[in-house]
Amino acid sequence: MYLDSNDRRPAITPKLALRVAIIGGLALALFAIVFFRLWYLQVLSGDRYLAEANDNQVREIKVQAPRGEILDRNGDVLVENRVGLAVKVTPDKLPPEGPVRDTLYERLGKLLGLKPAKIGTTVNEQLTALPFSAATVEQDVKLPIVQYVLEHRADFPGVAVERVFLRSYPNEEVGAHIFGTVGEVTQEQLKGQRYRGVTLGDRVGQSGVEYSYDRFLRGRNGATRLQVDALGTLRGEGAVKEPEQGKQLRLSVDFDVQQTGQQALGDSKAAFVAMDVRNGEILGLGSSPSFDPNQFARIIKPSDFERLSAEENGAPLTNRATQGLYPTGSTFKLITATAALEEGLITPTENQFDGGSLQVGGITFNNAGNASYGSLALPKALQVSSDVFFYRLGQEANSAGNGLAIQDWANRLGLGRRTGVDLPGELPGLIPTPEWRNRLYRKEQTDRPWSVGDNINLSVGQGDVQVNPLQLAVSYAAVANGGTVVTPHLGQRVEDANGRALQEFESSSQRRLNIDSQNRQAIMEGLRLAASAPGGTSTDVFKGFPIDVAGKTGTAEKGAGRPDQSWYAALAPYPNPRYVVVTTFEEGGFGAETAAPAARRILAALFDVNDEKDKVVRGSAAE
């Protein structure tokens, strides 16, 4: 055996025993620490860590809910959804600014056909506005491009593809102003009550009924839970919370009427409204030039937006039916007549003499076309659109009572104030009063104070008066239905996907006016004569039309060589009208030339007189 001196040392010394005991004690203490720590982690806090581990492997991807569809009153689909693929960049995974990011933008640009610098700017803009949400590079990307991106993930750090529901408008320009547009919710909007439950990046209605009924249309977002590994690579799909589509919205609009109306407007700067006089249901409302809202389904390019807003292109985004304010011309005579009759300035049968002109304070107010109609009563005055007859009423009203008979009635009938229609951005317009003009004069914003001439101008819808077509429709409806000022509306009810009603929107009225039935009858008779009797301003237009129409032409001078504003307001069927149709053309000349023929086509659509819908029958009568 191999032995040396150390082999003969005594058995373990007390000193070594102590030291071994210390090592053993240390080991024991360390084991105890490890056990307690494990106990704490696994037994006491296990639930929390289990949740964390489950969380770890799951990425929740928001699945945008499709918006509800929008139908017309007959159930025809006006607005639907399609699935698009959006290429986005996520801020947390985007490479820091520098060459890597530049290369990424170059690659993306080549792929998507965008300029790299442009991508940089749009992404930066979006990230500045919404620092934590993914910025959309391109909203609607073709599948092969998406596949390329997904197959070359490493080359596209921070780039993600999301399925998005995009609004689709099968009828393109038809109804664009009613539907409005959708767009990503803005940060200001998120602060308000209106958008509770909406998160960054969600698309919400930004105009039209998309805006008004957004809370019904928008639905509830779902989520896909994806199992991913530490590198974020997809390993499987977890639970899916199905998105809940928004509710279906049924409008009172009749697609046929809407389409006919927009065709009737043509390329002119014009607008029309077709409304049920009894309850304010709008069957058609349009503005021209129109636009294709499908452009807003993607991210709208600033250049497109500018083009659609530009005045020289006719500002297609402007809804002239609610935002177009014009003097009404002779269509205003309905209001003047109502005021004069109700305030007792005249009676329905009282004759006035129309010698072709009226001299007031050194100014001569002439009839249009210098006609003179002799002695006539109200119905006849409306029939031929005698200006002098109404000039006199304007003159009298200016001095009778508080001098505001016409203004007060205009107001009661819904002019110079918002109608309350369910479309955002409606403008109130203006009914000029002495107080208004005098205030402007004091502020030196106008050259003269109120004079009787202003009231005379107002009586025939000339001068400072500013009215939108929808307001005029409401006022005609009020006279036609015997005094109810309706609240015009487009939304009829909210439905589930099967068309079962979930919520009906009751028709409401603003107020009830007391209009003497004889007075009403005289006015209605005048309007009927205007559209049917020989010498009536729109008789030519409605010759042979199978429905009895009552209507008033209007031609408003806008001064300084600008073409006249052409108007037509129609009520049908006479004598108990169901519909009011108002049309206006910014450069239409006489009402009988452009506005009335358009109204005729819309009426044909309303009453399903199909062979008349495309017929353009022009009148010529001056007023």
Added chain:
Amino acid sequence: MQAGSLGSTVQEFRQAAERGASPLRRLDPLLLLAAVGLIGASVYMMSTATVDDVPGQPYYYVVRQSIYGAIGIALMLLIARFDYSRLRDLKLGIYGVMIALILLVVLIGTAERGSRRAIEFSFFSFQSSELGKVLLIVALSAFLVDRSRRLSERESTSRVVLLALIPAILVVAQPDLGSGLVYLAVLAALLFVAGTRWTHLAGLAALGVAATVIVLVAAPAMGVEVLKPYQVDRLTAFVHPTNDPQKQGYQLQQSITAIGAGQKTGRGAEDASQTRLDFLPEHHTDFIFSVVGEEFGFAGAAFVLSLYALLIWRCLRILTMAKNLYGALIAGGVTAMLMFQLFVNVGMTIGIMPITGVPLPLLSYGGSSVLVTFMAIGLLQSIHVQARATAAAKGRELIA
């Protein structure tokens, strides 16, 4: 070595054969049980945790770890047959070989994750710093035995410290901080077991603390890089764990989550998402204990820890049994090596120790580590066999 050493071994065998007791029958069965149990557990863990790690080869790590284990066990049995005491005379050679191997790696080694640690063979990459652990124990113990009578002298202590510091610094320079720290732990244990004076130990401890503060706090603050910044990050990460995947604390956070999620009885291999989905980095090597914790919960972790407890108990017992001081020192060094790696590694996975890249002995995947650990256990067995043989020769029965 004496010329007659071979003869004496033959003689010993003959004696053993005469008494009907082969050296293998004098092995410590519990130590063997702990070691085989751990390598078995390791192979099993490889089979559950690494299925997806090498595409197309679900048993890549299982097969390799099994082979390492088998070779390791054979190596252990082989070493157990020899009398460790003869290694004393080879101390200079052993020490020289160790330094040479470490230097060789620095010169020609392959870089793995930014550090040069291994010499690449066609089938196996050899980590000299691992082998260095056991070589250092054998050599340093021999030096200590030589100076055992002058142990109270300051010179003895400083010589031994210097002998350990040279390989430690070289290894840290590879850079393999973990092995460097193991060398220092071995040094401390050897001095402690040999009986170095408390004052010397206290002085060394104070130096150690001062060095740590300088390396981790003072030097970086002054802009001097003693350790690479990532190493400092790793060492200090457990103080401030984070969820940022870019930061070192991320691994730590994921490891704690994995262990915690295991709860009492574990999530099972299939549902252990932290492991399976790679949230747990290095799950077959440094973080294998987290896998145990996640897949088998507190019960599994406790079972594995019990095997280690058994292992360390046997180590300490063999330390006290050793027939000579050299055996006691080797046993002390091996105990320190195992304990240090065990607690630093497990401590790291449960968030109470810094990240140092120390493998968990026998459980972590890795040929060098497994073979070296088995060599160390082989030495322990040899000490046990020798002690039993000596006792038998003296006609005295040891109580097992």
